[in-house]
Amino acid sequence: MSRLETRFAKLKGEGRAAFVAYVMGGDPGPEISLEILRGLPGAGADIIELGLPFSDPMAEGPPIQKAAQRALLAGTKLRDVLGLAAVFRKDDNETPIVLMGYLNPILSMGFELFAAEAGAAGIDGLIVVDCPYEEGDSLTDALDANGISLIRLVTPTTDDARLKLVAHRTSGFVYYVSVAGVTGVKEANAADVAPAVERVRKATGLPVAVGFGVKTPQRAAEVARVADAVVVGSALVDIIAESKDPVREVLASAKALGDAVRAARK
Amino acid sequence: MNAQTPAPNDYDALPDANGRFGDYGGRYVAETLMPLVLDLEQQYEATKADPSFQAELDGYLTHYVGRPSPLYFAERLTQHHGGARIFFKREELNHTGAHKINNCMGQILLAMRMGKTRIIAETGAGQHGVATATVCARFGLPCVVYMGAVDVERQKPNVFRMNLLGAEVRPVTSGAATLKDAMNEALRDWVTNVSDTYYLIGTAAGPHPYPAMVRDFQSVIGKETREQMLAAEGKLPDAVIACVGGGSNAIGAFHPFLNDASVRLVGVEATGHGMMTDKHAASLTGGRPGVLHGNKTYLLQDADGQILDAHSISAGLDYPGIGPEHSFLYDVKRAEYVGCTDEEALDAFKLCAELEGIIPALESAHAIARVGELAREVGEDGTVVLILSGRGDKDIFTVAKALGRTI
Structure with a gap:
């Protein structure tokens, strides 16, 4: 079983949803980013979603746009983010790491090379915002060869017929953009x-994570009652923008979110 | 360069069903937008085949836009350069002063047929924004135009025009605050307002079907040029030259000639401060293939695949990408692409004003700067058509500043 499958199976046994914490790789710089990453499992993150900074993040609102800018200004390259994951993996071989980014930096590196290096770094999944399934075959082939799940986004505009097509080569989980x-x-x-998650679950048989629009512990708990995983990103990276002690504050906020998710179905 | 891409026998057959021109184009958008671009493609195909749509569009192009635009023999510029006779295709005489309205008229009629009630657009120089605001005013639709904050500053007259036409101009401060950032912001608006909003893209780029659709609406330039040259000269021109940023006026001019192997097609990219610097906007000669804004095409990017900021004195060419069909034509060598610096464009701007009594847009001045060499290569017996894509009234402040004058 992959790390993602193992994690979802374990949480199913515990009868609760996963808390997925999103942070931007290299934000605000390599050291703090690594420290946050290392602290997230202890703070309650069941899965880590690690952003790949891109100059033109078309699907991001201001918090993650700014996080990407901070990471790029700090000189973060795609390989640096893989490097962060590799260092993290030395101490933690259980918490799944899913990368989330845009196609061009991955295309620029080359799909095969990227997939091989990401696999070696202990990456478990990849979400590419601007690569719909229609354009995804060669990337999926490269990821499959290295045991990395391509995780597809499903949205309120994805109808049932399309849902089946989107889910076709998806593995790990499906990410529902709420x-x-x-x-x-x-x-x-x-x-x-709730009904949207049910619709996606029925069509795919995979765990359904819900993100884009979950900011507070209260909302995370509500979503955790119906979904298999809850993703919080912008609320965490916003802290980095403003905090003097981002490691402590991000992890404190992650803990509040993680606690809310854990208590949601009790 | 992809030397393996074969030249097709029939350029009209492109793009293919997946929106591909060879390896370029496609639909690289977020899942939220995929159903929308697929729906747009279907609706566009159906509408295009409907004779009543074409008749309606033709009516507005004739009576509102002022088409056909004249083909004008630029006698003094021809004498100045020596060589082939130079003709101007006068797109600057269209309503709103540029070729942009050809596409806007087509797309807004389509948007209304689709039942969309709100229009968004991106703009660089403001010409596409003005054209979009114009058609929105004409048909009574609310209009939001995203414009880089830097461009808002350097194209103030066009911002005021858009406001007069009832459009809301939203300055975009992210990134370099120019055209690519405006396009990002327009995409963010579209993904947020999926049910009522139509995204009226101004150049022959973006996810399929935009590159094909914008090309089709701009092909009126090339079709008219063809007929006008046949009527005036009894034969096709030897060459057609146009500036390329995203490349909508150029692809519109080139497309009806693609299957005529005798016609040389020349695109002029903005080389800004020069190709030895990092301040240029020449995506083909200075970039490499990548994915941005919904399509695969040549892009200015760093070694890590981050998109670089373009530079050109002309806001309309200040974009780090280019339409995918140009990338294809470049690879298969059906069109040639040359460069023109800011300084050369300024010289051409002045030359055209002084010799022909026409103040060209700075974008078009890039083509004017290269037309002399082309005319001499073609030779005295031949003809060259230059697409004068826009008029330069909007640029007088930029030009005055570059010349060290205050007005």
């Missing part, structure tokens, strides 16, 4: 999330 919009702006409507 609002039509960019990250970190609109808030998800909990009442809409």
Whole structure:
């Protein structure tokens, strides 16, 4: 079993959803980013989603746009993010790491080379925002060869017929984008999330993570009652923008979110 | 360069069903937008085949835009350079002063047929924004135009024009605050307002079907040029030259000639401060293939695949990408692409004003700067058509500043 499958199986046994913490790789710089990464499992993150900085993040709202800019200004390259994951893996061989980014830096490195190096760094999954399934075959081939799941986004605009096509080569989990919009702006409507998760689960048989629009522990708990995983990103990276002690504050915020997810179904 | 890409026998057959021109194009958008671009493609294909749509569009192009635009023999510029006779295709005489409205008229009629009630657009120089605001005013639709904050500053007259036309101009401060950032922000708006909003892209780039659709609407330039040259000269021109940023006026001019092997097609990229510097906007000669804004195409990017900021004195060419069909034509060598610096464009701007009494857009001045060499290569017996894509009234402040004058 892959790390993702193992993790979801374990949480299913515990009867609770996974808390997925998103941080941008290299934000605000390599040392702090690594420290945050290393602290996240202890703070309650079941899965880490690690952003790949890109100059033109079309689907991100201001918090993650700014996080990408900070990481790029600090000189973060794609290989540096893989390097962070590799260092993290030395001490933690259980917490799954899913990369989330845009196609061009991966295309620029080359799909085969990227997949091989990401696999070696202990990466478990990849989300590429601007690569719909129609354009994804050669990338999926390269990832498959290295045991990395390509995790597809499903949105409120994805109808049932399309859902089956999107899910076709998806593995690990499906990421349900709970609002039509960019990250970190609109808030998800909990009442809409439950039927949507059910629809995705039925079509794919895979665990369903919900993100884009989950900011507070309260909302995370609501989503955790109906979904298999809850992703929080913008609320965490926003702290880095403002905090004098980002490691402590990000981990404290992650702990509050993780606790809320853990208590949600009790 | 991809030397393996074969030249097709029929350029009209492109793009293919996946929106590909060879390896370029495609639909690289977020899943939220995929159903929307697939729907747009279907609706566009159906609408294109509907004679009532073409009749409606033709009516507006004739009576509102002022088409056909004249083909004008630039006698003094021809004498100045020596060589082939130079003709101007006068797109600057269109309503709103540039070729941009050809595409806007087509797309807004389509948007209304699709039942969309809100229009968004990106703009660089402001010409596409003005053209979009114009058609939105004409048909009574609300319009939001995203424009880089840097461009808002250097194209103030066009910002004011858009406001007069009732459009809301939203300055974009992210990134380099120019055209690519405006396009990012327009995409963010679209992904947020999926049910009522139509994204009216101004250049022949973006996810399929935009590159093909914008090309089709701009092909009126090349079709008219063809007929006008046949009527005036009894034969096709020996060469057609146009500036390329995203490349909509150039692809519109080139496309009806692609299957005519005798016609040389020359695109002029903005080389800014020069190709030895990092301040240019020449995606083909200075970039490499990548994915941005929904399509695979040549892009200015660093070794890590981060998109670089383009530079050109002309806001309309200040974009780090180019339409995918140009990338294809470049690889298969059906079109040639040359460069022109800021300084050469300024000289050509002045030359055209002084010799022909026409103040060209700085974008078009890039083509004017290269037309002399082309005319001499073609020779005295031949003809060259230059696409005068826009007028330069909007640029007088930029030019005055570059010349060290205050107005």
